[in-house]
Amino acid sequence: LVSRKNQQEDTVVSIGNVKVGAGKPIMIAGPCSVESYEQVREVAAALKEAGITVMRGGAFKPRTSPYDFQGLGIEGLKILKEVADEFGLKTISEIVHPSHIELAGQYIDVIQIGARNMQNFELLKAAGDVKIPILLKRGLAATIDEFVHAAEYVVSRGNKQVMLIERGIRTYEKATRNTLDISAVPILKQETHLPVLVDVTHSTGRKDILAPCAKAALAAGADGVMVEVHPNPAVALSDSAQQLNIEQFHQFLSSVRQSGLLK
Ligand code: PEP
């Protein structure tokens, strides 16, 4: 169903008034984790000022170590909603359990399915049973074919509002956290009709190369870019090393906009 052979025209995913896949790329930004009302509010104010309308923020955090911050859970989703309503923003947050899929719709506008859950088939089925837009991340070591089949799980249950996001894959290269597979963008655009985005933060894990990677993604045909922003990355409860502070975010954004690839 997600194949270009089955449907010629691009799927356009609506996040409120924001249309993803309609030819005008979007920027999604926000903290790795929702940590507090004040933290999210500070990021939201910066996004609003920069003309960004979709904010991300993790409430259920799939962490490598069980001793690391696991996220605020439902409380985090409530914070996102409160702040988003105040600033008129749309929100994206990861859901990790099928039983939270329906509930999530009360608080957030897009459900993210994380890299670690790309082949959590029960979660994919639950995501397919609702009408909430889904942002599906490529698995840590997933082939493009496996990625596309994961999307098929969601769409085949009836939820056609699916966006794919390349977030880097595991290779032998150590210079970046993961290897950004830029070729996945044109391949996914050719082989499916779904919007394709690129997460420059988790793919590179390096603040110093985010702007060129974002430009490369857009030049390759991506429908959007995602980046992590935190008011004070040094004290962030997750992904401290790779999040931009607000000033760096404004610089990043103006650099990407100067390329003419992002409005
Ligand atoms: C995230 O975007 O918050 C995240 C955990 O990323 P990934 O699933 O790509 O590792």
Ligand code: MN
């Ligand atoms: Mn993160």
